[in-house]
Amino acid sequence: MNKQQQPFEYRIEQHIAVLSESSGGYTLELNRVAYRGYPAKLDLRKWHNGQPMKGITLTEEEARELYEALADALGR
Secondary structure, X not given: OOOOOOOOOEEEEEEEEEEXXXXXXXXXXXXXXXXXXXXXXXXXXXEEOOEXXXXXXXXXXXXXXXXXXXXXXXXX
16 A cells, blocks of 8 residues: 655744854754644754754743753753
8 A cells, every 4th residue: 555645844933043054054943833734833953955854843831841951951
C-alpha cells in the first residue's frame, strides 16, 4: 500500500529573533510558527534559504518552564 505524503505546510506568524547566523547562510531563529494548520507554537530552529531545518517547537507552558530554567542556570 502506498501512502501519499501530505505537503509540509507552515506559516511564520511572528518573527521574534535571529539568534545567530553562519557564514554558510544558516540562521538560528526564534519564531511563532503554525505547522499544518495547527495553532502557532514557539519554534527554535535553523533555517537555510528560507527552508526550515532541525529544531524544536514549544508550547507557551514549555517556553515558560525553559525561561525559568535558563534564568536559574544563568543567574537572573
